[in-house]
Amino acid sequence: MQQAYINTPLGSCLIEGDDIGVCKIWVLDEKHNPTVSIPAELKEAVAQLEEYFSGKRKTFDFKMNPQGTEFQKKVWKALLEIPYGKTTSYHELSVKLGDVKAIRAVASANGKNPLWVVVPCHRVIGSDGSLTGYAGGLWRKKWLLEHETPPAQQSLF
Template identity: 50%
Template structure:
């Protein structure tokens, strides 16, 4: 497993990759002096994330290697279809994957996503337009959404015009 650290406006990220693709991106409190063995893929990921934080990149072009159940993989594939600067609700995802009664399971699968930012779980919000769960914390989730141009109303609710309420695309 290859690993590399990266400073971002929101703190240090740890990027992990196998020979097949990116396996994990997480906020880290790991000592930066600790030895890391990066790879061509972790370097490429770091460069694309740098471009994202600089506002120069909206989509990532990286292989991912994510292990999970078939249901989790279906949810994660759906996350990959959410465009930069837009959000969907957990209910929207459940409907998009033809499992309309699985809203909580969608939330659980979202929480198991190990490749945040690239598999953009930060773009998923509550049906009432509020921010809900994010492994990096709600402050970071809000920062990421603002970075992508999402507006907020009073009480931290997202402005309606930024939200796709009835997505029609289905994951491949």
């Protein structure tokens, strides 16, 4: 398993993967020096993450290999369908997955998402529009949502 650290506006980020695909992207609370020589297996993921944070990328297409249960993978796949700049609620996500009573299970799978930013769990909010739990901290969730939906330029005339 290869790994690399990169700096993001939200802190250091750890990326892990191999030739099958990236299996882990985590934002860290502690600062790490960025990896000088990025392993070949991670170069595309690093490049795409840097493009995302610079505002030049809205989707990711590098090889991914997240590890989890079949249910978790089903939830993560549904998260990938939430468009850039849009949000959904845990309730709406549960309905989409076919079981409105599975809100807690969906929220749990959302919280175990191993591919930070790439699988956009930050786009899931409360039914009332509130920013609900986020493993990376609500301040990061707020930043990501604002990054994806910058305020419209208002005309003075």
